Amino acid sequence: MGVTLGHNQYGKAETRVVRVYRDSDPHELVDYNVSVALSGDFADIHLTGDNAKCLTTDATKNTVNAFCKEYPDAVRQPESLGLALARHFVEDVEPVSRARITVEMYPWVRLNHAGSPHPHAFARRGGYVRTASVAVENGRAWVVSGVRDLTVLKTTDSEFWGYLQERYTTLQPTRDRIMATSVRSQWWHTDLDTDWAKSYEAALATMTDSFAGHHSLALQQTMYAMGGAMIAAQPEIGEVRFSMPNKHHFVIDLSPFGLDNPNEVFHADDRPYGLIEGTIHRDDAGDPGLAFDPGQGW
């Protein structure tokens, strides 16, 4: 019996770097969590411990930090930062044939002081984390933008009924429920000549606008509408993927206390939760290739 090394990748994960732009007034900043995963001619490291072709994970961290100084314009957006880094690793480091850069970006807002925006004081915005994931291989690049922890809720305009009945089905149908989810989404850009900041704001606005306005018969239907709207509004988006937990809000039975509860008081439950995942694809976009491929199946 023989054993073979299959797909492998490595790099420094979660380099937490903050870049301040202080040559301008007011100051600006970007706040990133950058992870690097490299694949290539790395079998010797595994088989014999020969590290001659091993770019240290420490060096990948140094590269992230140095790029923040060397390429200040690319660093302003997570997609362009990811492109710069991924191309560097594949083009400049001999054994590397594929690089994936995953970026989390934490948005900040400017604080007020004495009635005006302050030039160098900020608060972390919260509300969501912006993400980007870039892969480069064989001279081709895939860029994916995304969001996580964007929690949205509708107090009405959501129904759920008419579903399949079988032995284990006991759920009561409803014509009016709270629908809430914490959106995790990624979308693939088929055009790399994109204004990443504008594209991102537009995608997020379309996504939430579509959620707000949709009269929902199922969370799946709302998800599909959100993705469809994003693709319709932005020609550079070729595919949208969602992973949306159905954050259940159960109407509490107050009748033991002599109280009615016409959808006013809800228990926000933790677990279990429905988990709805799906892909919406632009017909002419072609195959997404490595766009959404995490490399290792976790």
Place this chain on the structure above:
Amino acid sequence: MGVTLGHNQYGKAETRVVRVYRDSDPHELVDYNVSVALSGDFADIHLTGDNAKCLTTDATKNTVNAFCKEYPDAVRQPESLGLALARHFVEDVEPVSRARITVEMYPWVRLNHAGSPHPHAFARRGGYVRTASVAVENGRAWVVSGVRDLTVLKTTDSEFWGYLQERYTTLQPTRDRIMATSVRSQWWHTDLDTDWAKSYEAALATMTDSFAGHHSLALQQTMYAMGGAMIAAQPEIGEVRFSMPNKHHFVIDLSPFGLDNPNEVFHADDRPYGLIEGTIHRDDAGDPGLAFDPGQGW
């Protein structure tokens, strides 16, 4: 040798309740995590397992939920919700002599749709959690408002030098550093006849305005300025307490790569962190009594 039961308290913790106001247009909602801790004539439960005086934790949860229907006005603010609940437990449940209600409130913002605010779609705001803590005993009530996870940062206007030197001191002084913290604060109201919503917005605005405008020689100094400003601006605030981690942002040495780094690229470190805690008291406010007492010393 004998053994005595000392301070004890119990109740249901972390009841996650969402209250929707749907009789108005547009809909409104409040989103709470409510914890109840009761003290009183409960020795028998501990000593013999006689539960005759035990209000079940399940009943305290039911009470939270039912109050959301019964007292819709009180429920709109965490302070008034806490007051209503704490007074109920002490006044209406015979064995209870002290009640503490701790509330976390998760702010939401209205989503836009087709260019206008939507009447019943929301996004969780993030950025901070609003808190309230209310204690009632012997006919007296203490109300504390608070915030946690409010992360603020200044890119300049922060110095740190001139400190004590001893054997283990190696830190280099600086005239310009990033100062960042995740504010956890609580403030005690000496006047219960307060508009909680307005008071809260004012306190948060003063706190962040003060942080933004302060030229800092030490995080302690900034903390003291923040608390002092809050007390100066709002006569109903008798004491402010802070727990502020110094979220270190270290300037990265890029010289090995031939790059200078004039406070532009920082490593946002996780641990360890400085932890600065302090109390700012209005001279004429009297003793805060149970205001900040968690009951059990954890």
Place this chain on the structure above:
Amino acid sequence: MGVTLGHNQYGKAETRVVRVYRDSDPHELVDYNVSVALSGDFADIHLTGDNAKCLTTDATKNTVNAFCKEYPDAVRQPESLGLALARHFVEDVEPVSRARITVEMYPWVRLNHAGSPHPHAFARRGGYVRTASVAVENGRAWVVSGVRDLTVLKTTDSEFWGYLQERYTTLQPTRDRIMATSVRSQWWHTDLDTDWAKSYEAALATMTDSFAGHHSLALQQTMYAMGGAMIAAQPEIGEVRFSMPNKHHFVIDLSPFGLDNPNEVFHADDRPYGLIEGTIHRDDAGDPGLAFDPGQGW
């Protein structure tokens, strides 16, 4: 421009079920977190909100719970629980063509009382979480066992030197370092007629024995040795995958205090960390198919 629904899946995630075997003396228990993901003829739900073919996520939760009563033997191991559930959904629920069941299992140990193991008191063991992931489609089943949060450390027998040098490489080589990681691993069984309990204990023992005994020149090399040993020891294992953070322990420079530090005092750092991922495949095992495919690329 048209839009197409691509891969999609849904189900109840994180059903937290505890099954007590109390008809025996002493009692036994299993503690699970079960997630269900179904794919199949579900386009109508997305496109029109027609739920006629929608098995509710609530029903999938009910199924998990009911199976714990109906199939007590299958429920004793996460792999056989996953197989029973996945086969049920595909075979008994018309629109379902693929089911993936993901299980986390929390091990418990029996407590002592008066010098003997107690028949019905337990402590959660900690140390690691056991996992299983089962997929069924087209009459075929894939079973994967796994572990996460298994933190292991060697105080010596780990070197790292001789690596690639380029512009961003500043790391100093070492002939003696701490090597620590939190093992996340999954392994695919090519034989479903397996004693899951014995197989699991054997795999974990081989994995940790191999880690302990390996003189490491790189974490990749140790990872490969671990996977290779597991495959060599157990013919039912066709492929092993790892995701192993290099939990850095940095030697602290105590020379400013006049102290040497010959690898005795270390800073256990949080972030960033090296992340080493790899696949070790038995040559005659064939393609793992859906074994490691999460369905949706997150």
Place this chain on the structure above:
Amino acid sequence: MGVTLGHNQYGKAETRVVRVYRDSDPHELVDYNVSVALSGDFADIHLTGDNAKCLTTDATKNTVNAFCKEYPDAVRQPESLGLALARHFVEDVEPVSRARITVEMYPWVRLNHAGSPHPHAFARRGGYVRTASVAVENGRAWVVSGVRDLTVLKTTDSEFWGYLQERYTTLQPTRDRIMATSVRSQWWHTDLDTDWAKSYEAALATMTDSFAGHHSLALQQTMYAMGGAMIAAQPEIGEVRFSMPNKHHFVIDLSPFGLDNPNEVFHADDRPYGLIEGTIHRDDAGDPGLAFDPGQGW
């Protein structure tokens, strides 16, 4: 109106230090998370930003690290490490009048290799975190040992009935339920001349033995029995405090599926949970003083 600085404290929190004892064979290690909080003559820092009396938090971190080299024997137990550090800060650093050292200790177990314990390979044990908290002021020291995240469960021998009935009470009484909790406990030593390792093992054994053997009518009763047994067994323990969430395991109603469920299948719920907190005091132990005082009321 005037404003006064009240209680304040500061220091470096969460210094993550690992100490390897490698001059012996086999190797040994301790793994700590150490937090320092100092009080004293620090008003100037707050009022004017004058840091002349400010021991930097960085220096407190350095002190923790250096002590791991300088005092290898004291470092072997968290209580003696805390004592050494707290005494140093109060006695050797002029402005410091009170020091509190809080330590988390993560237990490790030795791995096996080739059938024998390996001399320098370990796995993190999990199951619980050991804690210690030491305060020093005015020449007196208080030492508290503790545990957190010790999750224990009984599948029977737990009843709950006969409780108070009022408007919001709907819970059904039970003569047989699962009782589970995640123990957080701290106990104060009135004798500092204690073998900390032996004392700790004894306390944990008594605590879990007592939990296992107790026939419970209320979680409060079991808690009181646990604390009483600890004090009875160890004369150096003067007071025990507990914070114990009632981790609810609800019997699932399987009757809709034609199945009975005689306490076999349970839903392990997340929130809300009962939270039971209490103090058990040895009558002749005197006042615990600063033993459990966190300094700042969070």
